[in-house]
Amino acid sequence: MVKALPGGAFDRVIVFDLDDTLYLERDYVLSGLKAVGDWAIANLALHGLGTAMIDRFEAGYRTRLFDEALIELGFHPSERLITRMLAVYRQHRPDIRLADDAAAFLARRHPRTAFAVITDGFLDAQKRKIRALNLYRRGIHLGICTDRWGREGWKPNQRAFRHIESIFGLSGMKYTYVADNPTKDFHAPISLQWDTVRIARPQRMHIAPSGDLIDAARVIEKFGEF
Numbered sequence: 050m051v052k053a054l055p056g057g058a059f060d061r062v063i064v065f066d067l068d069d070t071l072y073l074e075r076d077y078v079l080s081g082l083k084a085v086g087d088w089a090i091a092n093l094a095l096h097g098l099g100t101a102m103i104d105r106f107e108a109g110y111r112t113r114l115f116d117e118a119l120i121e122l123g124f125h126p127s128e129r130l131i132t133r134m135l136a137v138y139r140q141h142r143p144d145i146r147l148a149d150d151a152a153a154f155l156a157r158r159h160p161r162t163a164f165a166v167i168t169d170g171f172l173d174a175q176k177r178k179i180r181a182l183n184l185y186r187r188g189i190h191l192g193i194c195t196d197r198w199g200r201e202g203w204k205p206n207q208r209a210f211r212h213i214e215s216i217f218g219l220s221g222m223k224y225t226y227v228a229d230n231p232t233k234d235f236h237a238p239i240s241l242q243w244d245t246v247r248i249a250r251p252q253r254m255h256i257a258p259s260g261d262l263i264d265a266a267r268v269i270e271k272f273g274e275f
């Protein structure tokens with residue numbers, strides 16, 4: 050989605066990642082698990098699933114939350130059931146809000162600075178997050194869900210970043226990408242000579258990323274330090 054972008058109106062573009070950059074991803078997970086729990090009560094007459102999953106998540110588990118919680122409650126985690134639960138999770142209406150510092154930063158936008166978002170993740174889910182956060186009314190001009198190009202379009206693919214460049218028509222140094230995950234977020238923007246900032250929120254999900262890490266030019270904990 051693109052709001053009207055008058056040619057030459059901007060001389061700088063700040064592009065944000067979404068999850069754990071503009072809001073806390075853990076809030077999305079909790080909201081999704083609660084939605085799946087409510088679904089299980091209504092459709093399976095199964096009580097306590099939401100709490101069982103949330104307890105596991107809070108205890109630090111990050112995989113097999115559905116399976117293990119079902120087993121704990123004496124339910125067989127069939128593939129069909131897990132697939133259904135995943136759909137409920139991705140299609141729920143998220144109960145999330147912008148981090149206070151992000152909201153304040155967006156509200157202070159310089160008139161010649163444009164704001165955009167590049168986010169990975171399942172298309173349906175990411176669109177719902179953008180809607181729930183009301184981003185287009187909070188100063189974001191353009192939101193790109195990389196999944197519109199399929200899994201291949203996800204970061205570290207350059208495609209979304211080049212797309213931003215083609216829309217705003219500025220040279221690489223005029224863009225800044227702000228994101229949280231050195232596993233995948235900074236490869237493309239750095240290769241295109243963008244400025245990069247990593248936001249390391251204390252409550253973020255990817256505390257200890259691994260793999261082919263590329264870090265941003267500088268690190269902040271919240272937008273107040275930008």
Ligand SMILES: [Mg+2]
Nearest residue numbers: 066068069229
């Ligand atoms: Mg992120």
